Amino acid sequence: MLEGIKVVDLTNLLPGPFATNILAELGAEVIKVERPDGGDPVRHMIPGLYETLNRQKTSVVLDLKDKIDQETLRELLKDSDVLIEGFRPGVMERLGFGKEDVAKLNPELIYCSISGYGQNGPYRDLPGHDLNYLAVAGVLSISGQPNGAPEAAGGIQIADLAASLYATISILSALLNKVRSKAGGVYIDVSLAESALALMAPRIAEFYGRNEPTKSEFMSRGAYGAFLTKDMHYISIACVEEKFWETFCETVGMKEFLLDNLFNSWTKRMENAEIINRKIETIISQKTLAEWLAIFKEVDLPISRVNGINDLSKDPHLKSRNAITGDGNRIQIPFPAKMTGIEEFSRN
Amino acid sequence: MLEGIKVVDLTNLLPGPFATNILAELGAEVIKVERPDGGDPVRHMIPGLYETLNRQKTSVVLDLKDKIDQETLRELLKDSDVLIEGFRPGVMERLGFGKEDVAKLNPELIYCSISGYGQNGPYRDLPGHDLNYLAVAGVLSISGQPNGAPEAAGGIQIADLAASLYATISILSALLNKVRSKAGGVYIDVSLAESALALMAPRIAEFYGRNEPTKSEFMSRGAYGAFLTKDMHYISIACVEEKFWETFCETVGMKEFLLDNLFNSWTKRMENAEIINRKIETIISQKTLAEWLAIFKEVDLPISRVNGINDLSKDPHLKSRNAITGDGNRIQIPFPAKMTGIEEFSRN
DSSP, X not given: OOTTOEEEEOOOTTHHHHHHHHHHHTTOEEEEEEOTTTSSGGGGTSTTHHXXXXXXXXXXXXXXXXXXXXXXXXXXXXXXXXXXXOSOTTHHHHTTOSHHHHHXXXXXXXXXXXXXXXXXXXXXXXXXXXXXXXXXXXXXXXXXXXXXOOOOOSSSOHHHHHHHHHHHHHHHHHHHXXXXXXXXXXXXXXXXXXXXXXXXXXXXXXXXXXXXXXXXXXXOOTTEEEEEOTTSOEEEEEOOSHHHHHHHHHXXXXXGGGGOGGGSSHHHHHHTXXXXXXXXXXXXXXXXXXXXXXXXXXXXXXEEEOOOGGGGGGOHHHHHTTOOBSOGGGOBOOOSSEEEEHHHHHHO | OOTTOEEEEOOXXXXXXXXXXXXXXXXXXXXXXXXXXXXXXXXXXXXXXXXXHHTTOEEEEOOTTSHHHHHHHHHHHHTOSEEEEOSOTTHHHHTTOSHHHHHHHOTTOEEEEEESSOSSSTTTTOOOOHHHHHHHTTTGGGOSOTTSOOOOOSSSOHHHHHHHHHHHHHHHHHHHHHHHHOOOOEEEEEEHHHXXXXXXXXXXXXXXXXXXXXXXXXXXXXXXXXXXXXTSOEEEEEOOSHHHXXXXXXXXXXXXXXXXXXXXXXXXXXXXXXXXXXXXXXXXXXXXXHHHXXXXXXXXXXXXXXXXXXXXXXXXXXXXTTOOBSOGGGOBOOOSSEEEEHXXXXXX
């Protein structure tokens, strides 16, 4: 898709490299610039992580404080479509590569900065991790157990990855705009905190729409969660809607719950989620995962197995979708959407 | 950015509308097609949610089972750039709007389907909620407390929103490809489960790179979490790196931890996270949030306040960044990246 688009990538660690990895997977040429003293620190953190985040990129070593290497970077930028950097705000200016400097070299360039809190404002210079950005964005306040403290319990780096995806969307829009309207270069300021905040928008609307519920009122869910089977696997159950709740109760032998006023609406099932979920826990523990999956296969219910990371490459569906490449401990996840050109699907 | 691009949106609920909302915010014309019997079900679920997800779109009512309305949709599609739909796989074909049918009407169209598990494979016809997709993608297995069961504890709808963002990225790439290479239409198959799986890629690499740790080994973090202050606010602390750990211990009076072998590496601080975090809990509870923020302001540490949803529009940084529009219980979150054209920033 993006063949012929040239991206210069000065980023390290997670958010920037994850974004340019998407661009590379879509066909762009990504030149990853690494510093002389060991390169991207992620190389030395966890084996395999560098490779996952930077496969399909060309790596060059440049010392951005060295005059000759700066000149090399300048030459590279003259001939590129996109520059992406993830230093703390102010660093690029000090190196002589602020947006004004770079615009003089290449007035057509799309220049994207990714930082924790953005290029201005009172938190601009603060360091941070995913947890801190989620905290500022309000995500942390509704994370963890409904009755418990805020917790970084989402499993993945939500703010980091949200920023990667919003940076990618911004870069692609700017490139498209350039081709369509002959517009010049664009400077893009992506903040991790604000990217997480953008993903909070539906919850914010829900919070005010439901008259500012407490965390427990807001996040409790009846007939919703992961439940342990007899053979010590987990199964995920998300029977929120009336029809799924009814089918579920009938299928697992909880018909008496359908006659009880405590559970006859979505709101009531949230309020009394603990009673419901404790009952489901007891029931689910009485059969194996395979037995339950066979039972639920006969009805239309939002229920699925809970895969551990080790299970992913064995999952029959993910396998049939080619959602994973490689094998053993070297698996990789390709770009998740499947795109087919009209020539291809019209031929069949 | 996307002015002049016309999007026909047949989606309901969260993932599709969140994607087209991004396209609308970037300037595209989005025509939201709603069914006659009450329209998008989200209108009747939570007050305000429909408005958040569908602001800046034009809404038209069409009965997709009615011959005359089908003809209206066909006319609309002939003149559009993008079609996006979120029905269960097979529905569009039955209505006469499968990708082959639509390609005959408009061979240039970018046609994007968003579904839970994608357009083929054994799980294709299963219903699901965010929880189920996170379960299949392996995210759930590392969510919740490090020593506890898998839990939907991330606060936001990660799989739903990941699919929105990957759908947007795919559509923009296909549009860009079309303009650049005069290619024809493209069919895009986005799956919620696989979008969540894509965000798991860094954790998958880490899991194998660290020799398949248990959940507790994998997800425990020392000097990392939300801690309660004396005045009952939370503060987020993420002092993972050596230098931050040292500065933190010196700043809060935990110097004795720096001399202890139990805590002298990142791995050891993960193993002994509970001891560290319990100590931090005691210390943080002794001063107010304002006192702690003043203390941490003097040093360079990844520490931030934990905003509740009610706090967001009062946050000084988010305010200065214009990261929130509207006020009171009508706040909205605009597209999170700030884009400035070269004409604008070169003028200053």
